[in-house]
Amino acid sequence: MSRDKSLVIDGVRQFFGPKNSRVQALSRTDLAIEPGQFVCLAGPSGCGKTTLLRLIAGFIKPSEGQITVSGSEIFGPGPDRGVVFQSPTLYPWMDVASNVELGLKFQGVSKDQRRADSERYLQMVGLTDFAHRRTYELSGGMQQRCQIARVLASDPEFILMDEPFGALDALTRERLQNELLDIWRKTGKTILFITHSVDEAVFLGARVLVMSPRPGRIVFDEPAIFSNPGEVIAAEEIRSLPAFLELRERVRNAIQHSH
Amino acid sequence: MVIPLEGLEYHPSGGPDDRHGGQAAVSKSAPLWVRVRKNFWTTRLTALAAFLVVWWFLTTPWAWNGDKPIMLPLYLPSIPSVWNAFIRANTIHPIAEGVDREVVGEYGYYLWQHLLATLQRIGIGLFFAIVVGLPLGLLMASVKIISVSIEPYINFLRSLPPLGYIGLLIVWFGIDNTSKIWLLFLAAFPPITIATIAGVSGIKEDQIHAAQSLGASRLQVVSSVTVPAIAPDLITGIRVALGFAWTTVVAAELNNGIPGIGGLAYLSGTELKTPLTITCIIVIGVTAIALDSIIKAMERVLTPWRGKA
Ligand SMILES: Nc1ncnc2c1ncn2[C@@H]1O[C@H](COP(=O)(O)OP(=O)(O)O)[C@@H](O)[C@H]1O
Ligand SMILES: [Mg+2]
Numbered sequence: 001m002s003r004d005k006s007l008v009i010d011g012v013r014q015f016f017g018p019k020n021s022r023v024q025a026l027s028r029t030d031l032a033i034e035p036g037q038f039v040c041l042a043g044p045s046g047c048g049k050t051t052l053l054r055l056i057a058g059f060i061k062p063s064e065g066q067i068t069v070s071g072s073e074i075f076g077p078g079p080d081r082g083v084v085f086q087s088p089t090l091y092p093w094m095d096v097a098s099n100v101e102l103g104l105k106f107q108g109v110s111k112d113q114r115r116a117d118s119e120r121y122l123q124m125v126g127l128t129d130f131a132h133r134r135t136y137e138l139s140g141g142m143q144q145r146c147q148i149a150r151v152l153a154s155d156p157e158f159i160l161m162d163e164p165f166g167a168l169d170a171l172t173r174e175r176l177q178n179e180l181l182d183i184w185r186k187t188g189k190t191i192l193f194i195t196h197s198v199d200e201a202v203f204l205g206a207r208v209l210v211m212s213p214r215p216g217r218i219v220f221d222e223p224a225i226f227s228n229p230g231e232v233i234a235a236e237e238i239r240s241l242p243a244f245l246e247l248r249e250r251v252r253n254a255i256q257h258s259h
Numbered sequence: 260m261v262i263p264l265e266g267l268e269y270h271p272s273g274g275p276d277d278r279h280g281g282q283a284a285v286s287k288s289a290p291l292w293v294r295v296r297k298n299f300w301t302t303r304l305t306a307l308a309a310f311l312v313v314w315w316f317l318t319t320p321w322a323w324n325g326d327k328p329i330m331l332p333l334y335l336p337s338i339p340s341v342w343n344a345f346i347r348a349n350t351i352h353p354i355a356e357g358v359d360r361e362v363v364g365e366y367g368y369y370l371w372q373h374l375l376a377t378l379q380r381i382g383i384g385l386f387f388a389i390v391v392g393l394p395l396g397l398l399m400a401s402v403k404i405i406s407v408s409i410e411p412y413i414n415f416l417r418s419l420p421p422l423g424y425i426g427l428l429i430v431w432f433g434i435d436n437t438s439k440i441w442l443l444f445l446a447a448f449p450p451i452t453i454a455t456i457a458g459v460s461g462i463k464e465d466q467i468h469a470a471q472s473l474g475a476s477r478l479q480v481v482s483s484v485t486v487p488a489i490a491p492d493l494i495t496g497i498r499v500a501l502g503f504a505w506t507t508v509v510a511a512e513l514n515n516g517i518p519g520i521g522g523l524a525y526l527s528g529t530e531l532k533t534p535l536t537i538t539c540i541i542v543i544g545v546t547a548i549a550l551d552s553i554i555k556a557m558e559r560v561l562t563p564w565r566g567k568a
Contacts, residue, residue, distance in 0.1 A: 059468050079474030089469040092568030093487040102483065103473035136568040154473050 004070055005157050006035040007056065007190070011065035015122035022182050025051045025214040028065070031209075031218060033156060035157070038184050038191045038227055040205030041218075042198055042251060048216025049194045050086070053160050056081050056192065069157070082151035090135035096146055097122065099132040100209040103154025121149040124183060141172040148180070152187065161193045165200070177204055178235055181227050198255065202226065202248045203239065210251055212258035220249070220254035314338060327531040336534040342539075344534035345355060345370070348523075357416065366526065370519040374542060376518040380436065380511075381504050384443025388500055390449035395486070396455025401435075406456070417449040421507045429514065439511045447500035454496025458489025491558070491565040498554045505547050 010178055014026035026048045033039055043049050054060050056067060058077040063079040066073050068081060077083075080105075090099050100118040109117070122128050125145040131136060138146060151159055181204065184191055192203050197200050201208050204227050210220035224247060226238050289297075317330045318337035332340065348370035354360045364370055399406035422444050428445075432438040462485065468495065470484045509521030517521020524539035 004524045057468070076469060077471035079472065080471060082353060083469065085465050085469065087465075089465045090568075091466070091484065091487070092488070092564035093562070106470075106474040106476070106479050106483075134564060134567075136564060150473070156472075169468070245284065 003132065003199065004036040005190070006070065007158060008068045008071075009052075009065070010068065012055060012062040012067060014048070014055060014060070015063045026055075027215040027217045029218060033158075033190060036188050036192050037180075038193065038204060038206040039209060040193045040195060040201035040224075041211060042195055042201035042208045042255065043216065043257060044213055045196055045210030046214045047211045049196075049211055049231040050162055052211075052216065053083075053162050053194055055181055056158075057081055060098070079107070079154055080156050081158045081160060082154060082156035084144070084147045084151055084159065084164045086149050086164065086166060088135075088140075089181070090143055090146055091148070092134060092136050095132050095134055096127060097146040099135060099146060100149045100153050102150065107154070112167070117153050118149070121153045124152065124186075125149045125179065141168050141176060144168070144176065145179075148183070151179070152183065152189075156189070158190045158192065161191065163194055163196060166196065173200075174235065180204065184227070189219060198248055198251050199239070202244060202251055203235070206253055210254040210258065217258075219258045220251060222250075287506065299481075311338065314384065333531060333533055336537060340534040341537050344532070345538045348535065348538060365523060366517045370520075370523075370538070370542065373518045373520045373523045375386075377508055377512065377520045378546075380443060380508050380519070383499070384440050384508070385447050385497070385501060386505055387440075387444045388447035388451055389497065391444075392451030392496075392500075393455055396452040397481070399452065400456045400459035413449050413452060416445060416451075418469065421446045422510050425511055425514070434515045439508065439516075442507055442511045443504045447504045450499040450503060451496045454492045454499070455489055455513075456494030459485065462473050462488045463491065476522070491562045492552065494558045494562060498551065498558075501550055501554060502547070505543075508542060533553070 005031040009029055009031040012022070012026065012029045015022040015024050017023050029052065041049055041052070051060075055062050057076050058081065061065075068074065074081075076234075090096075091102070094102070097115070097118045101122055104114045104117055118131070119128070122131055125147055125148055127138075127142060127149065135143060135146065147164070165176050168176065177200065180191075180193075180251065183189075193201075193204055195204075204225055205224045206228055208220070208222055208224050209218050211217065212219045226241070226244055226247075265309055273363050309396075314335075315338055318328045318332070320326045320328050320334055328337070348365045350369075351361050354362050364372065368376075395409075399409060424445075425438065425442055428438040428441050466484055466488065467480055470480050474481060508519075509524065512519040512521035513525050516525065520539055520543055524536055524543065525531075525537065527535035
């Protein structure tokens with residue numbers, strides 16, 4: 001395993017609440033994510049998926065253990081770990097393009113360069129025509145696309161996504177899944193994708209993790225190949241492959257039997 | 260200020276651009292409240308006309324009343340006498356009927372100069388209230404020890420009627436403008452600070468997180484997220500502060516308040532120049548409504564996302 005740019009979660013446990021009535025959200029978790037991997041984490045709601053993501057993002061400090069990126073411990077949020085939130089956190093006082101450019105602005109990139117970059121990423125997510133709209137004028141799916149473009153534009157090593165398509169209708173979700181795979185293949189980013197949908201996890205992940213109900217623990221960890229086909233296969237075909245159905249079944253069992 | 264008619268969901272500011280303000284044809288058989296809603300300006304103007312008719316009725320001499328008006332002019336001056344007082348206050352005129360000496364407006368200033376003097380005091384007081392109240396609010400919202408130590412004093416100050424301590428301010432800062440501006444400042448900054456604190460506590464945690472994950476420094480979080488996020492609350496706070504400052508400034512001008520529209524209202528009353536007093540009251544009220552409309556318009560222009568995200 002290359003240490004370079006890999007993310008290592010080492011003996012992390014997480015508790016919430018005051019000492020005498022604390023709740024364990026995450027039991028001991030060890031996990032290494034290698035560069036370029038598309039990792040999907042599935043699990044029932046309330047099992048601690050978001051908690052794990054927030055720990056990696058640096059929004060909260062682990063009660064025990066440590067998280068390292070390229071061998072050095074993380075302290076707080078940073079631009080190397082971009083976050084796509086479950087409910088879009090776009091800024092309504094900026095238009096879509098300014099939202100996408102924000103990370104570059106924080107880095108001090110010149111205005112012209114920012115414009116060029118945001119145009120590129122808006123095109124990648126299909127929002128070119130909406131560049132100068134306000135974010136609240138976008139549909140839910142477009143807001144998630146905008147969040148993805150915003151994260152891509154600031155060029156992080158890792159993209160952490162928390163059920164980004166959970167609130168979307170089935171058709172939009174499938175479109176965005178395919179777009180996300182395209183983006184992953186183009187950019188080679190390391191992605192941690194959280195979902196409560198078994199189908200989504202198996203379809204997207206190059207590696208599928210399952211977390212048990214609270215206190216969360218990783219109980220299943222297997223590679224998947226469906227996001228990585230040698231030749232391009234239509235999504236419907238992939239979903240009807242026996243191997244796809246078989247893995248999906250095993251993931252579902254893992255979730256059910258972890259109770 | 261403006262009471263919504265029938266509790267219907269129209270915006271009291273109304274105006275020609277108002278959704279319900281158009282002169283859409285409304286059937287005569289429609290219920291009264293529907294007609295009221297559809298004919299915003301017609302209703303307002305009719306109400307004003309009715310008000311003026313009552314005023315005229317009360318102040319006109321009637322033969323059946325022994326050629327006297329129902330209300331004596333000292334209590335309620337007639338419409339023409341108020342109009343004359345308004346004209347006099349805006350022109351150079353003889354000091355009295357048949358006297359050669361001419362004077363400017365009232366007490367040496369035109370009416371607009373009185374108004375302007377008051378507006379200037381408000382402007383300066385409000386300016387300092389924002390300059391101090393906003394950063395103080397930001398500081399109190401982010402540093403616990405500061406908010407714990409300062410909050411009681413702000414609530415204390417807020418509970419005091421400004422007139423209660425104007426005397427003290429006069430002793431400290433003299434009877435001229437400085438004490439009045441201090442009074443306005445002290446009256447106006449608590450609402451701004453409190454609105455800022457409320458705004459900061461209303462910011463969604465993930466909006467801060469998102470910026471930090473995009474690489475924002477502490478200062479960049481403040482300038483790109485905190486300040487715009489609290490803008491709607493801040494403008495509301497400024498609006499409250501302005502209303503408060505306006506009622507306070509008029510009272511503050513009871514002492515040495517010339518030029519000043521409040522001082523003029525007070526002084527003219529003590530000298531039984533009732534038409535002039537009523538002129539002043541009308542000017543004070545209309546100006547207050549105009550200022551409030553300006554802030555509401557700014558609200559729409561500066562924070563178009565209010566209530567949408
Ligand atoms: N800030 C917090 N304070 C207290 N309890 C929390 C907090 N965040 C999460 N939890 C608890 O931890 C558990 C896991 O939550 P979460 O990570 O959001 O689950 P998931 O994302 O898998 O639905 C839940 O029982 C939740 O109530
Ligand atoms: Mg969650």
